[in-house]
Amino acid sequence: MKKALYLLIFGGLFIVHFGFAQTAVPFKEGLAVGPCHQYGREAIYTDQLTYQLIRKTFQTPAEGKVFLTDAQGKEQKWQRITTDTSHRFRHNALTNGYLYLTYTSPKETVALLHVAGHAGLYFNGAPRGGDANRYGYMYSPVKLKKGLNEVLVRVGMGGRFQGVSAELIFSEKNIQLSTPDITLPNVVLSENNGQLLGGIVLFNLTEKPLTNLKIRAFIQGKEMISEVPVVSAMNSRKVGFRMDASAVQQKGDVVCELTLLQNGKAVDQSTIKLQAVASNEHYSNTFISGIDGSVQYFGVAPQKGGQTDTAALFLSVHGAGVEAIGQARAYKPKEWGTLVAPTNRRPRGFNWEDWGRIDALEVLEVAQKKFKPHPQKIYLTGHSMGGHGSWYLGATYPGKWAGVAPCAGYPTLMGYGSADGKIPENSTNPMEKMLLRASNPSNVMALASNYKASGIYVLHGDADRTVSVEYARTMRKVLGAFHNDFSYYEYPNGSHWYGDHSVDWPALFDFFKWHRSKNAEEKDVIDFTTANPAISANYLWAGIEQQETPLNYSRIQAKRNVNDKSVIITTENARTIMIMPGAFAKGQTFKVTVDETVVCAACVLDEKPLYFTKKEKWEAVEKPALAQRGSHRNGTFKAAFNYRMVFVYGTTGTKEENEWAYNKARYDAETWYYRGNGAVDVISDREFTPAAYPDRGVVLFGNATTNGAWSALLSQSPIQIQRGSIKIGEEQIVGDDLAAYFTYPRPDSPVASVAVVAGSGLAGMLATESNQYFTGGSGFPDYFIFGADMLKEGTKGVKQAGFFDTNWQITKVDAVKAQ
Numbered sequence: 001m002k003k004a005l006y007l008l009i010f011g012g013l014f015i016v017h018f019g020f021a022q023t024a025v026p027f028k029e030g031l032a033v034g035p036c037h038q039y040g041r042e043a044i045y046t047d048q049l050t051y052q053l054i055r056k057t058f059q060t061p062a063e064g065k066v067f068l069t070d071a072q073g074k075e076q077k078w079q080r081i082t083t084d085t086s087h088r089f090r091h092n093a094l095t096n097g098y099l100y101l102t103y104t105s106p107k108e109t110v111a112l113l114h115v116a117g118h119a120g121l122y123f124n125g126a127p128r129g130g131d132a133n134r135y136g137y138m139y140s141p142v143k144l145k146k147g148l149n150e151v152l153v154r155v156g157m158g159g160r161f162q163g164v165s166a167e168l169i170f171s172e173k174n175i176q177l178s179t180p181d182i183t184l185p186n187v188v189l190s191e192n193n194g195q196l197l198g199g200i201v202l203f204n205l206t207e208k209p210l211t212n213l214k215i216r217a218f219i220q221g222k223e224m225i226s227e228v229p230v231v232s233a234m235n236s237r238k239v240g241f242r243m244d245a246s247a248v249q250q251k252g253d254v255v256c257e258l259t260l261l262q263n264g265k266a267v268d269q270s271t272i273k274l275q276a277v278a279s280n281e282h283y284s285n286t287f288i289s290g291i292d293g294s295v296q297y298f299g300v301a302p303q304k305g306g307q308t309d310t311a312a313l314f315l316s317v318h319g320a321g322v323e324a325i326g327q328a329r330a331y332k333p334k335e336w337g338t339l340v341a342p343t344n345r346r347p348r349g350f351n352w353e354d355w356g357r358i359d360a361l362e363v364l365e366v367a368q369k370k371f372k373p374h375p376q377k378i379y380l381t382g383h384s385m386g387g388h389g390s391w392y393l394g395a396t397y398p399g400k401w402a403g404v405a406p407c408a409g410y411p412t413l414m415g416y417g418s419a420d421g422k423i424p425e426n427s428t429n430p431m432e433k434m435l436l437r438a439s440n441p442s443n444v445m446a447l448a449s450n451y452k453a454s455g456i457y458v459l460h461g462d463a464d465r466t467v468s469v470e471y472a473r474t475m476r477k478v479l480g481a482f483h484n485d486f487s488y489y490e491y492p493n494g495s496h497w498y499g500d501h502s503v504d505w506p507a508l509f510d511f512f513k514w515h516r517s518k519n520a521e522e523k524d525v526i527d528f529t530t531a532n533p534a535i536s537a538n539y540l541w542a543g544i545e546q547q548e549t550p551l552n553y554s555r556i557q558a559k560r561n562v563n564d565k566s567v568i569i570t571t572e573n574a575r576t577i578m579i580m581p582g583a584f585a586k587g588q589t590f591k592v593t594v595d596e597t598v599v600c601a602a603c604v605l606d607e608k609p610l611y612f613t614k615k616e617k618w619e620a621v622e623k624p625a626l627a628q629r630g631s632h633r634n635g636t637f638k639a640a641f642n643y644r645m646v647f648v649y650g651t652t653g654t655k656e657e658n659e660w661a662y663n664k665a666r667y668d669a670e671t672w673y674y675r676g677n678g679a680v681d682v683i684s685d686r687e688f689t690p691a692a693y694p695d696r697g698v699v700l701f702g703n704a705t706t707n708g709a710w711s712a713l714l715s716q717s718p719i720q721i722q723r724g725s726i727k728i729g730e731e732q733i734v735g736d737d738l739a740a741y742f743t744y745p746r747p748d749s750p751v752a753s754v755a756v757v758a759g760s761g762l763a764g765m766l767a768t769e770s771n772q773y774f775t776g777g778s779g780f781p782d783y784f785i786f787g788a789d790m791l792k793e794g795t796k797g798v799k800q801a802g803f804f805d806t807n808w809q810i811t812k813v814d815a816v817k818a819q
Contacts, residue, residue, distance in 0.1 A: 034097015088163030129670030291455035299328030311374035312337030319384030350776030352389030398453030438779030461494020483638035519583030534634035640755035650702025729810030736761025742783035
């Protein structure tokens with residue numbers, strides 16, 4: 001299934017790789033050592049090699065040289081290895097190990113470093129992005145020194161099996177378009193094709209930002225020119241462009257000539273081919289994501305016979321390694337609805353959590369506007385990792401789905417971890433428990449009561465060796481304890497993928513056809529649980545606006561009596577709750593009782609919710625201030641990577657601190673591109689002003705001493721970091737090896753936040769270079785303070801972690817300090 005669907009996307013377009021002269025120099029021998037690091041689906045990690053780099057104890061590798069002596073007294077030595085016949089490095093030491101490569105350059109020059117099969121690397125000490133899944137499209141522009149250049153390649157758990165390949169590509173052009181990872185739509189003949197969106201990678205192999213760029217697209221006499229955002233120095237960026245395909249009248253290949261212009265002059269050209277299809281064929285559609293402003297796509301299986309007014313919409317979420325268009329093509333068109341398949345931002349992406357979750361919601365919104373389905377006929381299904389996505393999205397958003405159908409799925413990332421490992425289920429260590437609390441939204445077992453909002457159909461092959469059928473049986477037992485509307489089927493002798501009917505199963509769609517979601521007027525009893533109101537705040541007419549304890553589970557149970565015009569509510573871990581329009585008719589008076597307290601004897605709803613807050617007792621209030629925590633913004637470090645976020649690196653530190661800030665921002669931008677098909681503005685603190693980037697998330701690299709944007713964004717933050725110390729509320733920790741990730745509301749925005757990646761000195765800054773926050777489901781609370789020693793000792797090196805209170809201040813109740 002995975003292989004078949006992955007290849008299907010390329011049936012719709014033809015790609016020219018590099019249209020210019022180039023020389024590739026492969027690495028054929030190197031030195032390996034390991035295991036020496038442990039990264040997973042959590043904030044805490046260890047990396048003995050990076051720790052040595054930070055402490056400046058790392059010694060140039062040589063064959064037989066001792067790298068370290070482990071806790072059992074065993075010496076780890078560098079071992080010489082060479083590539084095999086497939087041009088890959090494979091060795092036992094590469095499992096959670098490092099590969100050391102060198103290149104001696106006769107002169108100072110630039111090149112593209114192309115490595116595949118790795119989690120990340122250091123090139124001459126600077127971190128660069130990885131290609132753990134061997135997609136093959138991670139190219140990093142690098143500057144080579146005259147003489148020795150060193151590459152330290154970090155390899156993950158599967159390194160010894162899939163292998164690592166590496167090469168340097170020398171080109172005659174320093175500004176290049178690259179097509180291997182292009183994002184394109186189909187030309188659907190019956191639709192308006194005058195403003196099609198595409199995305200293409202642009203390489204900048206110069207030491208200055210590229211500005212004044214445009215892309216000209218030419219299709220059958222129709223020209224369209226698009227502005228291109230700035231591409232920072234020695235970096236790549238995927239940029240969007242528009243095409244006018246309105247002249248296309250026939251099915252088949254459609255040639256598009258792309259020209260990259262700088263100051264009106266052509267600097268590179270590329271020929272691509274789109275594919276024109278009929279409206280009754282499967283196709284890809286593109287849109288602009290609100291997460292980062294990048295161009296994304298989704299696959300479509302159109303309704304058989306054309307759209308109808310009361311049609312259904314099916315959202316199908318794919319498995320690991322599967323392209324969205326391949327997912328859509330696994331389904332035959334249905335007479336009663338359209339199927340759309342979002343991407344999760346990549347074939348592996350974020351396990352349908354975090355930004356994968358947002359991608360699914362964005363595609364759902366685009367599809368609802370485009371296809372106009374009946375609002376009570378929205379259905380959710382998916383396979384494998386998408387089976388997990390179905391369990392997760394189904395539990396997180398009760399009321400959205402008339403039916404939910406996980407196929408060959410696992411319920412949680414605690415039980416099945418895939419490539420990035422598992423979320424740890426629990427811990428007795430208070431620090432680890434605090435960090436894991438940030439992953440609570442991932443745990444569908446704690447949200448299982450939300451499944452009562454939908455009909456559930458579970459499909460699983462009973463001989464599945466990839467995702468055991470025991471996961472389905474566990475969920476059957478869970479649902480059996482409370483759910484009165486679910487069906488369960490084990491396909492006899494079914495493997496993980498036993499043909500398209502692994503997902504396009506007639507009985508599943510028959511089950512969907514029998515189900516409609518209820519609207520607010522039809523549902524008198526509400527039972528809703530959430531771990532984060534900013535992810536999911538309500539089910540129909542009742543919801544949770546604020547929590548007492550952030551990221552612990554909150555629950556609201558409400559019973560409406562339409563005869564005596566009353567609502568009785570009980571709550572758990574709720575500070576502020578809301579009753580939404582639709583609970584009663586507009587202008588109708590009704591009584592509200594919360595936790596046995598009558599809070600309103602004659603409430604009246606209009607177009608806005610009613611709010612009730614627990615103080616000494618429950619009472620009716622106005623909507624809480626947007627400056628507080630709430631459903632609009634509720635913290636966690638990762639949440640700031642949204643609202644077209646911009647990366648701002650510091651330039652007011654020392655030369656080494658400034659270099660770290662830019663290198664780290666570029667590394668995070670590369671990782672975001674790789675994991676999320678994303679694009680982000682990378683700018684200096686000198687270029688940033690709040691007015692120029694309104695309501696956008698900001699990721700700030702550096703501290704108050706080294707980043708000039710700090711004062712405009714973080715002057716009121718209870719966490720202050722400067723060279724030599726970190727202040728957390730009233731407490732100050734001194735040292736130059738302290739590191740921090742934290743978030744704080746952007747003071748001039750009602751929704752956007754600031755994420756800070758900082759250190760109290762160069763050692764602390766270098767300790768932040770891992771970006772496990774891009775791993776789906778990994779838990780990062782509001783703030784996480786650690787020392788460089790965490791990379792050697794794990795949890796022992798963490799100083800503090802926790803969540804801010806409702807007003808974004810430090811509170812002892814939700815903080816844990818090092819023991």
